[in-house]
Amino acid sequence: MATIKKRTATDGTTRYTVEVRLKGYPAQTATFKRLTDARKWTQDTESAIRDGRHFKTVESKKHTFGDLVDRYIKDVLPTKPKQAVRQKMQLEWWKEKMGVYLLADITPALIVQYRDELSSGMTYRGTQRSPATVVRYMAALSHAFTIAMKEWQWVEDTPTRKVTNPKESKGRVRFLDDDDRAKLLTACKESSNAWLYPCVILALSTGMRQAELMGLKWPDVNLKDSFLILHETKNGDRRRVPLSGLALALLQEHAKIRRLDTQLLFPGTIHPDKPMILRGAFATALDAAGITDFRWHDLRHCTASYLAMNGASLAEIAEILGHKTLAMVKRYAHLSDGHVSDVVASMNAKIFQ
Structure with a gap:
């Protein structure tokens, strides 16, 4: 309920003091020169309190x-x-x-x-x-x-x-053809950084992000069953990453010379508790291979592109890369057109004999 009290100020003018009391809420008061303003504030305040809006409005005027x-x-x-x-x-x-x-x-x-x-x-x-x-x-x-x-x-x-967000681009798809990939791997193998080559092979083989790869720890690697577990991923989920072929063989060799003062697979030379930084070595390898407009993250695009060109579905690519939805992998859909055509042709051959 609300009460409106009329009083005369020291300068002789009239003032109307309103007090709104609703059960379960603190009392609210305000003073006005006109009775109509006092009544309107009363109605608006009671309505706002019942709707749960009043105190938020008050707080929004108290905080920057x-x-x-x-x-x-x-x-x-x-x-x-x-x-x-x-x-x-x-x-x-x-x-x-x-x-x-x-x-x-x-x-x-x-x-x-x-x-x-x-x-x-x-x-x-x-x-x-x-x-x-x-x-x-x-x-x-x-x-x-x-x-x-x-x-x-x-x-x-x-x-x-x-507020409307700006429209994002369809996404970058930059991957290496067979010739450029071979040149890059040769340059990585010849790098002064002995760990550049196995790291690039692992990135291409698994599609791991750079932070995921460089943050790998030996307790999370199962060489016997050929997989590793990523506990810290961009989307927050754990991910099981299969290992095979050259990537598995290189990790098996790497395990034979692992450092005992750290759990990291690729620790830094100065601080073993921090990952190795490969930025400079990778840039040098790209220059040696004559490859431009290519970043480490594009190795992940390479993995997705090669998967698509070898018949993997968008759902399979999303699972391998650790995407929760298909939206991020639709950029690779055109690379699997040949596989899709084969699937459609096979279906038609079976149902229209």
Whole structure:
């Protein structure tokens, strides 16, 4: 229920003080010069409290966006160790732009303004940010607002919900043909870094990401049954990776000379508890092989492409690479057209004899 009390101020003007009391909620008060304003506030406040909106609105006027980012970095990011460094950088970019604003004043239009600024900005390498990068920044912002809405009750809704993400490209498909692959492997074998060749072979054979490969530990490798287990993957799931052929043989040889001061398969020379860094050796091998526009991650594209060209289904490729959905592997669909044609021809031959 609500009560409105009329009183005369020291300057002789009339004031109306409203107190709204609803069972289970703290009392809310406000003072107005006009009775009509007092009655309207009473109706709006009672309705907002019953709908669960009022206290979120109050909180959104007490906290700035900077407060939200600081609390998210302190309380939430420690639970996401794999994304913590990247998302902290992304959220601090947003904080630099909007940190002084109250949460109540963060609108979709304001986010669009800075989304467009982000899109037109440059990376530290001097190249324009890609749509995919902007999407990642937006995702970090969106999750921070979602936590503020659902768990902290700081906002009534997430303003990012009404902001459109830029359209991402179809995805890069860069793989080596037989000649370039042979040249690269020769250059890797001749590298001064003895571990470059087995690491590239493992990457091509299994499709493991660089972080997954370089983070491998001996307790997770089963050479007897020819598989290894990845405990830390990008999508958060454990993954069983089969080993065969040359990759298995190289790991068996590598196991004979494993270091005893670390569990890592490929430890650094100075810090055995940290993985070996192959960036320089790989770049040198690419130059020696005459291969341009190729990154380590493209070895993973090579694996997927070779699988597709050898008849693997998209579901099989997704399972091998550790993707939860087929969306990420559809970029390789055109490489398996010949296999699909064979399947269709076989079906037709059987049903239309």
